[in-house]
Amino acid sequence: MNRDREKMVTFTNGWSIDLDRVPTFTLDAFEWAILDAVDQGKRVVALFGVPTGQPEVTTLYVILAQDQENYLNAARTQIEGDRFPSLTPRCPQVHLFEREIAEQFGLVPGGHPWLKPVRSHRSWTGRDAWDRSPDQPILPGVSDFYRLGGDVHEVAVGPVHAGIIEPGHFRFQCHGEQVFHLEIALGYQHRGVEQAMRGGPHPRSIHYAETLAGDSTVAHATSYCQVIESLSHCQKTARAQTLRGVSLELERLANHVGDLGALANDVGFLPTASFCGRIRGDILNMTALLCGSRFGRGMIRPGGVGFDVDQARVTALLRQLDAAEKDAAVAVDLLWETPSVMSRFEGIGPLPRQVALDLGIVGPAARASGLSRDVRQDQPCGVFRFAHIPVSVYDTGDVFARAYIRWLEILQSMRFIRENLRAIPAGACQVPVGPLTPNGLVVALNEGWRGEVCHVAITDETGRFARYKIVDPSFHNWSALAYALRDQQISDFPLCNKSFNLSYCGHDL
Amino acid sequence: MMHILMHGLLLLIMPPLLLGVINKVKAWFGGRVGPPLLQPYSDLVKLMRKGMVLSETTTWVFRFGPVITLAAVILAGLVAPMGRFAAPVTFTGDLIFFAYLLGLARFFTTTAALDTGSPFEGMGAAREVAFACLTEPALFIALLVLAKISGSLTLADMLHGPMSGFPAQAAAPLILVAIGLFAVLLAETCRIPVDDPNTHLELTMIHEVMVLDHSGPLFGVILYTAALKLFILGTLLLHVIAPFQTGLAWLDWSLFLVQMLLLAAVVGVVESVMARLQMRHVPYLLVAALLSCGFGFLLLIG
DSSP: OOOOOOOOEEEOTTOOEEGGGSOEEOHHHHHHHHHHHHHTTOEEEEEEEEEOSSTTEEEEEEEEEETTTTEEEEEEEEEESSEEEOOTTTOGGGHHHHHHHHHHHOOEEETOTTOOOSSOOOOSSSOOTTOOOTTSOOOTTOSOOOOOOTTOEEEEEOSSOSSSOOOOEEEEEEETTEEEEEEEEOOTTOOOHHHHHTTOOOTTHHHHHHTSSGGGHHHHHHHHHHHHHHHTTOOOOHHHHHHHHHHHHHHHHHHHHHHHHHHHHHTTOHHHHHHHHHHHHHHHHHHHHHHSOTTOTTTEETTEESOOOOHHHHHHHHHHHHHHHHHHHHHHHHHHHOHHHHHHHTTSSOOOHHHHHHHTOOHHHHHHTTOOOOHHHHSOOGGGGTSOOOOOOOSSOSHHHHHHHHHHHHHHHHHHHHHHHHTOOOSOSBOOOOOOOSSEEEEEEEEOSSSEEEEEEEEOTTSSEEEEEEEOHHHHHHHHHHHHTTTSBGGGHHHHHHHHOOOHHHHHO | OHHHHHHHHHHHHSHHHHHHHHHHHHHHHTTOOOSOTTHHHHHHHHHHTSOOOOOTTOOHHHHHHHHHHHHHHHHHHHHSOOTTSOOSSOOTTHHHHHHHHHHHHHHHHHHHHHHTOOHHHHHHHHHHHHHHHHHHHHHHHHHHHHHHHHTOOSHHHHHHOOTTOOOGGGHHHHHHHHHHHHHHHHHHTTOTTTOOTTOOOGGGOSHHHHTTTOOHHHHHHHHHHHHHHHHHHHHHHHHHHOOOOOSOHHHHHHHHHHHHHHHHHHHHHHHHHSOOOOGGGHHHHHHHHHHHHHHHHHHHHO
């Protein structure tokens, strides 16, 4: 194989570059560039198509992260026709990206081992990778599922569940209580956000970003605002960056505490479940104290933050934080001290380190499997360039590890919020934002509470979004849940599911 | 006559109160106020006034299942004596009758579940009968121990014990039987650590998943039957762990009531301080219950 060693462009998180600087490789060189990079320990942050003027030509972009040296790489290639060779057999972490490209652009990744639609919508180009006719309805969950056959029976769960949760369909291949294989079919929440962002920024765009995944409002809104700010060369103040960091960590706190309570509830351990539910409410109220919304809506705005804090508010926040920390410690320690809870957590749903690496898992799930992966450390931006949060890593990869990582992160986030609120820099909370640079590319990564939130924007010659690519951490991590269930008891599925607690609408966009 | 009336009244009216007590205790451990003590009664009234949705795939088995189960459990309640008073129905060998009435109830619950053709309900039914394979022998051996101690084959004589109190050498077997019976009670009434009556997670349920398709009055009947079962197994257990009597009828009835409520509170405490077992560890608990009763029997014949 003739290996064309061209250089990819190197840049950092949150800094825009001229689109011309992204090299265009031949398809062959593009593939080898990705495989080499993954071999060297880089990870695929995003792989996506961009329509060109000609209908039969599509551009593929890849964004890679070098986590040890804190930089990003990008490259692109042109695809003519309706096929390209699949990389999945040699690089499993792109499997869902390739399925997404097949669905959005009607391009067939030849040799993909499990080529199914991701979200069940019509392609953007009119081509269809599965040759479905235009009048044939496309419905989520209506497809063939992987079957083992023989004495193995199927259990189908969802999209309507007995509890009030988002819709998703889970197909288990079981023998008695043992699960051999789990396939997850999503797409019920698809709203078409990426397409709606094109031609932006509109006044609506920030609201689309805030509602990408309701529990990650701050993370997605921050990424969106970083895209706008770097493309318009807007210099936000240190005060705004600190307040963004504090909001992000408050979001993490609320969700992590809520998850620990939900994990306790799933094993029927009531004291922690009730207390954590209440403490989560207290922390949401702290976010409401900052911006009037318990989920941080309206807090993060292009150019800074929508709401400033005064000293009285800071004092109140610090007081509430102390109370929440004390309560949370009592409630959560009860989990670790109760043997019946530990026997439910330990050894259940293990995700080995190598599998997490191969599948490109992010967030607490990756850290629980021994990967030291955290955007706040690896690709820092905003306040995290200056205020570091130690990365919490555990190595067993089971439900216990994913629960314990959350607790460690709760402690770190509390310390971070306290230190940063006490030393909050002076200055304006928001600065005006100008028009966007034409023909630019920016990647904005943030460590949301579930993991890496990635927004990639490419502007056209008028400074509007030609393509807006969003990768929610759930997009990477759903396959980890499917893997973790192998050879587990089907009755432990809800517990494993809760230990990942992935977003359906973040995946479905 | 008065006692038979009292027996019937308590049997029919008291069971939902036990659920109220359990929920109150659990709420207290969770730092909540919790639902009112009498909430289970309101729930039953609410369900009785609701409509019913019947799946087209179901047959008469689905509709009759809960009713037959209720009838079987009430009959079992008439056989089991409360406190020191005689049961309304009693004859030699009624312990077998009692055990099989509970078996009949289970048979119709699981058959009604299978009748829906839903994979969930089939899964629940499979779990229920698999665990029953261990609880039923435990219950039988427990009854055997009591029969051996009392030398009688009627439930009333077995459970009341001799007037002079149990002989000292019966203490150890009785303690073992009490432990076994308590585990059987938790398993049979779908309480933590075996099952979680509050869960909304279909895949983890045992009893709840079997009745997912039942709604309205039929579901009310099922909830009421579950409470009845708790009450009846509770009366059985109380005979072993608290065979106190004063001789005064009104005092003995009050004593029984208080003991029953305390037992419900204990069940609530157990549910609050521990998590559910992993499904594959449930048999360990039930085998332990079986062995506990079995060793009780060995001690007695040794």
